């Protein structure tokens with residue numbers, strides 16, 4: 333059974349559609365990378381899919397009552413704001429709010445597992461607001477993991493993380509997928525997207541322009557048309573490596 337179905341999802345800002353008739357499904361076991369240039373509609377698509385923005389078309393998640401939705405999907409927004417100076421363990425435990433028994437073994441296990449996955453055991457008793465930006469970002473990812481939902485939707489979760497933390501985070505997402513959950517993650521690093529996602533969905537001016545295996549989606553034509561990039565995809569023993577070579581002139585569309 334699919335964990336997310338979008339059918340002609342459309343979001344307008346004024347008269348202009350910034351997400352334009354996007355249809356897709358996400359099934360258990362998939363780690364789907366959402367890629368596209370700045371302003372192509374990635375955040376808007378995710379927020380509309382979650383029912384956080386008025387939209388046309390259908391989203392299977394947006395239709396659910398709030399509590400059920402919070403059990404069906406966890407959401408990691410791009411803005412990393414930690415408003416309260418609580419300790420890291422307490423903050424991560426907030427991810428358990430959608431579940432009935434907030435205290436007890438299930439909660440302790442989920443929080444401990446989330447802290448371990450993000451390598452935060454040593455931060456458990458630190459005040460969350462007193463951590464570095466990257467550390468705070470990892471704590472917020474841990475909070476989303478503690479929610480223990482079948483689908484994680486994450487908006488640029490590795491922005492601002494050091495290279496090891498970026499790799500570690502994407503490996504956690506791959507692990508979630510291999511455990512039978514699913515992830516929809518927006519990414520700007522196309523090499524990491526190619527290496528760690530099972531599938532890529534490419535947006536261009538709100539439209540879905542490619543959807544499939546990374547090697548197929550990241551072809552020279554798509555990179556030129558959508559990203560205005562001349563790039564070479566190198567196939568190394570460690571996996572694909574995208575080498576940007578030049579910026580191409582943008583074609584004006586009427």
Ligand SMILES: Nc1ncnc2c1ncn2[C@@H]1O[C@H](COP(=O)(O)OP(=O)(O)OP(=O)(O)O)[C@@H](O)[C@H]1O
Nearest residue numbers: 345346350368369370371372373374375376377410
């Ligand atoms: N509140 C808003 N009011 C009007 N237009 C908006 C609003 N929020 C976003 N937009 C526009 O919608 C389009 C899509 O924005 P969105 O944030 O979804 O893009 P994105 O692909 O996530 O970009 P980025 O990679 O820069 O984060 C952009 O053209 C943006 O200017």
